[in-house]
Amino acid sequence: MISNRELFLQNTAQTSESPRLIEVERTEGIYLYGPEGQSYMDLVSGFNVSNIGHRHPKVLAAIQQQLDKFMHVTVYGEFVQAPQVQFATDLLSVLPNSFGSVYLTNSGAEAVEGSMKIAKKFTGRQEIIAAKEAYHGSTQGALSLIGNEDYRKAYAPLLPGISFIQYNHLPDLEKINDKTAAVVVEAIQGEAGVRVPDKAYMQALRNKCDETGTLLIFDEIQTGFGRTGKLFAFEHFDIVPDILMLAKGIGGGMPLGAFVARKEVMDVIKANPMLGHITTFGGHPVSCAAAKASLEVIQQEKLVEQVESKAALFRKELDIPQIKEIRGLGLMMCLQLDNFEQVYAVSNYCAEQGLIIDWYLHCETALRVAPPLTITEEEIKAACKIIREGIAKFC
Numbered sequence: 001m002i003s004n005r006e007l008f009l010q011n012t013a014q015t016s017e018s019p020r021l022i023e024v025e026r027t028e029g030i031y032l033y034g035p036e037g038q039s040y041m042d043l044v045s046g047f048n049v050s051n052i053g054h055r056h057p058k059v060l061a062a063i064q065q066q067l068d069k070f071m072h073v074t075v076y077g078e079f080v081q082a083p084q085v086q087f088a089t090d091l092l093s094v095l096p097n098s099f100g101s102v103y104l105t106n107s108g109a110e111a112v113e114g115s116m117k118i119a120k121k122f123t124g125r126q127e128i129i130a131a132k133e134a135y136h137g138s139t140q141g142a143l144s145l146i147g148n149e150d151y152r153k154a155y156a157p158l159l160p161g162i163s164f165i166q167y168n169h170l171p172d173l174e175k176i177n178d179k180t181a182a183v184v185v186e187a188i189q190g191e192a193g194v195r196v197p198d199k200a201y202m203q204a205l206r207n208k209c210d211e212t213g214t215l216l217i218f219d220e221i222q223t224g225f226g227r228t229g230k231l232f233a234f235e236h237f238d239i240v241p242d243i244l245m246l247a248k249g250i251g252g253g254m255p256l257g258a259f260v261a262r263k264e265v266m267d268v269i270k271a272n273p274m275l276g277h278i279t280t281f282g283g284h285p286v287s288c289a290a291a292k293a294s295l296e297v298i299q300q301e302k303l304v305e306q307v308e309s310k311a312a313l314f315r316k317e318l319d320i321p322q323i324k325e326i327r328g329l330g331l332m333m334c335l336q337l338d339n340f341e342q343v344y345a346v347s348n349y350c351a352e353q354g355l356i357i358d359w360y361l362h363c364e365t366a367l368r369v370a371p372p373l374t375i376t377e378e379e380i381k382a383a384c385k386i387i388r389e390g391i392a393k394f395c
Contacts, residue, residue, distance in 0.1 A: 004023060004035075005023060008021070020351070022040065022356070023035055027054035028053075029053045029055075030050075030053050030054070030371060030375050030379060040354050040356050041354060042372065043350075043357045044356055044369075044371075045370050045372050047248065047358075048221075048370050050253055051226055051227060051294075051298070053374040054253060054372075055253065056253075056293075056297055059252040059254075059290045059294055059297070061293070062290055062292065063254070063290050065289065067286060069285075071284070072280075072281060073285075075278055075279065076281075076283045083286075083292065084285065084288045086292055087289075087295075090292055091258070091260070094231055095232070096240045099261065100263035100266075101260070101263045101265075102258055103259050103282075104257070104282050105256070105258060105279055105282040106255055106257060106281055106282050106284070107247055107256075108137055108219075108221035108245065108248060108257045109137030109257075111221070111246060111247055111257040111259040112145065112184075112219070112245055112259075113139060113142060114259050114277050115182075115259045116128060116141055116145075116182070116184070117269070118243070118266060119181045119215045119243065120182075122264075122268050123182070123213065123214070126179075126181060127180050128180070128184060129162075129163050129164070129175060129180055129183045130146075130185070131164060132147035132164045132165070132166055132167060133147050133189060133191075133195075133362045134147045134185070134186060134189065134191075135186075135190060136184065136186075136221075137221075143155060144159035144162050145184055147164045151361070167189055167192070167197065168197040169201075170200075176209065176212055176214055177212055178212050180214045181214065182214060182242075183216055184219060185205070185217070185218065186223070187220050187223045187228075187233035187234055187236075188233055188328075188332060190222040190332070190360070191360045192362045192363055193327065193334050193336070193360050193365075193366045194328040194329075194360075194366075197237075202234075203237060203238065203239055209242075215242040216241045217241060217244075217245065219245045220234065221246060221257070222248060224246045224250065225246075225249035225250060225298060226307060226330075227249060227307075228329040228332055229307040229311065229329060231304055232244070233329070242265065243259055243260070243265065244261070245257075245259050250294070251287050251290050251294065252293060253290065254286065254287040256284070256287040257282075298373070303373040307330040307331050307373060310331060310380060311328075311331050313377060314331075314380055318388070320388060320391065322392070322395040323335050323336065323391065324336040328369075331371060331375075332370050333369040333370065334366045335367040335387070337366060337367065337391070337395060338365065338395065340365055342391075342394055343366065345394040346387070346393075347359065347367065350386055350387060350390050353386045353389070353390070355386045355387070367387075
């Protein structure tokens with residue numbers, strides 16, 4: 001009988017020459033389980049998706065309740081569907097009052113595409129500025145914003161009118177002018193190796209956008225929903241973006257994304273042309289039910305309030321000389337090593353010991369640490385012990 005692994009290699013598209021090939025049969029909490037009972041502690045949260053852990057009981061209950069009512073009925077934005085309405089209302093209730101409208105999508109990349117469109121139409125401008133070493137997704141528009149030519153050149157030509165600034169570099173803000181429709185930045189650069197900007201830089205960026213009539217678009221696809229110790233990372237900088245892009249941790253494990261803006265900005269898609277932005281499965285009712293439950297879990301279990309102490313414990317347990325630097329904010333951390341060979345060896349060792357850890361697209365010399373916010377102190381200590389052993393062996 002052909003194994004699932006063999007079928008995977010034969011019949012499904014791979015995105016690298018050497019996929020991890022860890023076979024998952026079920027999940028629970030912060031753990032993945034293989035078909036032979038192997039357990040793996042998930043220290044990357046499915047790339048910042050499983051903020052409340054895998055298969056949280058309240059999310060499962062919400063999904064089941066919605067399955068008993070209805071699933072897909074029509075394209076997004078035309079019928080009144082309670083899960084979409086209720087989640088959008090809950091989401092706006094935890095955001096600043098300047099946000100007034102939510103557009104629900106299937107993914108983060110779709111949120112990026114929609115945000116670019118409304119920014120261009122609202123401002124009447126065509127130029128967009130993004131940051132070098134950014135990552136915003138793999139669709140053509142989102143890929144156009146990635147400030148790493150190695151990922152762009154194979155798919156050229158991409159969107160015109162895109163230019164780049166150095167992230168967290170004040171002089172480059174002078175490139176923003178009255179022809180700029182929007183500046184798109186990550187609240188914290190993720191795939192560049194968790195680069196946290198200065199508060200003064202973010203405030204200067206906000207001011208420059210205000211001066212030039214440019215919309216400030218924040219990508220919080222990785223940082224949202226408690227990951228950094230605030231519900232949303234923009235709260236760390238005492239600013240509010242014009243458009244907020246969300247996904248990953250939004251859906252409690254279900255596929256969902258969103259872009260959020262002032263109502264007058266969002267309303268540009270209603271006419272000229274009508275249905276100016278449309279999605280068939282965006283805001284799927286089951287995903288929205290899961291998202292509403294997930295947001296309630298984050299609030300009721302006070303997960304955001306626990307992030308700072310858990311992050312401090314990680315830093316204490318990983319305070320070893322082989323780790324050159326621990327960058328990050330909250331439970332979005334990066335362990336800087338010397339080279340990719342060390343990162344690869346340590347990552348493989350950890351997997352062999354039942355711990356999933358990874359690296360970054362634009363920073364292959366560092367290990368990614370982004371566990372579910374539900375991780376316990378005992379689990380943090382156990383995870384760090386394995387990481388220290390791997391680093392001692394290969395670094």
